[in-house]
Amino acid sequence: MSWREELLLLIKELTQLPGPSGYEHRVRDKVVELVKPYADRLWIDAWGNVIAVKKGKTSDRRLMLAAHMDEIGLFVSHIEDDGFLRAIPIGGVLERTLLYQRVIVVTRTGRMIRGVIGLKPPHVIKPEEAQKVPELRELFIDVGASSKEEVEKLGVRNGDIVVFDRDVSELSGNRITGKAFDDRVGVAALIKALEMMGQPEVDAYFVFTVQEEVGLKGARTSAYGITPDVALAVDVTIASDVPGVAKSEWFTRLGKGPAIKIVDGRNATGLIAHPKVVDFLVTLAEKHKIPYQLDVVPGGTTDASIIALNKDGVPAGTISIPSRYIHSPVEVLDLEDVYNASKLAAAFASEATEEWIKSLKGMVIK
Ligand SMILES: CC(C)C[C@H](N)C(=O)Nc1ccc([N+](=O)[O-])cc1
Numbered sequence: 001m002s003w004r005e006e007l008l009l010l011i012k013e014l015t016q017l018p019g020p021s022g023y024e025h026r027v028r029d030k031v032v033e034l035v036k037p038y039a040d041r042l043w044i045d046a047w048g049n050v051i052a053v054k055k056g057k058t059s060d061r062r063l064m065l066a067a068h069m070d071e072i073g074l075f076v077s078h079i080e081d082d083g084f085l086r087a088i089p090i091g092g093v094l095e096r097t098l099l100y101q102r103v104i105v106v107t108r109t110g111r112m113i114r115g116v117i118g119l120k121p122p123h124v125i126k127p128e129e130a131q132k133v134p135e136l137r138e139l140f141i142d143v144g145a146s147s148k149e150e151v152e153k154l155g156v157r158n159g160d161i162v163v164f165d166r167d168v169s170e171l172s173g174n175r176i177t178g179k180a181f182d183d184r185v186g187v188a189a190l191i192k193a194l195e196m197m198g199q200p201e202v203d204a205y206f207v208f209t210v211q212e213e214v215g216l217k218g219a220r221t222s223a224y225g226i227t228p229d230v231a232l233a234v235d236v237t238i239a240s241d242v243p244g245v246a247k248s249e250w251f252t253r254l255g256k257g258p259a260i261k262i263v264d265g266r267n268a269t270g271l272i273a274h275p276k277v278v279d280f281l282v283t284l285a286e287k288h289k290i291p292y293q294l295d296v297v298p299g300g301t302t303d304a305s306i307i308a309l310n311k312d313g314v315p316a317g318t319i320s321i322p323s324r325y326i327h328s329p330v331e332v333l334d335l336e337d338v339y340n341a342s343k344l345a346a347a348f349a350s351e352a353t354e355e356w357i358k359s360l361k362g363m364v365i366k
Pocket of ligand 1: 236238300326
């Protein structure tokens, strides 16, 4: 199989698994199965993060590479007498992406119930109201049932999770569209990096984190446990190369290579990537002839920003995969960017030496 076929298959496999924050277990099982042959040590911590270690030539320093397994979604919060479900968000759900979508409700026993997100008909609302994006509290999930009893017979109860019902489709060239690319494509890139790399210089901890979408939580606890000396997150970033956006605001573009993060978050409140980590990634990309772009984005952040704050501080950076329409059921990206992100992550994990990592540390003055 070509790299493209293999990667597409992996992304299809990973994105079809429902796994909103806190309920990543289906993704976790798949990740464990896939990384087991390549890891020297492998465990799942109390929070559900998967940690796969590739032993280095020396074990004096630790690298951490993180990609999150969770996706955004909904929790069923109420079942109406007439069988409609109400829901609350898991993570940054954009209300404008929800209306008229097909969804899957996953019951506690694992039964998958199909539904659609509805709203009262436009004919019974005022014209001004029809212009507005409906709030989640106005929307409901229609699973085709006519009563609360019928819904309960399907096994649905409050607290069940809901995700978009969406396959991966191929678009023109290397472009694909689907749901949960944020961040199953980061997970796919790290799995591929593990497959392609040899023995690293220092111990490399590949961490598949939980609950990123609700506050970077799995990255926080796993970094505390690992105490990395340097860290990298692999996540999506905003590709805004679409009509209506000024070119000065095209933060990244599809097909121009993975993006090496300089800064993210509103007013740089997310991550200011460590300049030496940025320089190292740029050097590696140039050495291995991997196309790259620089990521300077005024919003969003990744696991790297919380890992950077672990204990007395960790030099951190991010390899970003440009993606359009993030947090929607029709995210779009370029497969070649994902493949090149895995090559860059593999180069980082194998070539970071003990000396280079030591050079990132502070110094004793007296
Ligand atoms: C475009 C972003 C970098 C994508 C990222 N996966 C994301 O959604 N990050 C994010 C960061 C922080 C929170 N939070 O604090 O709730 C949610 C999502």
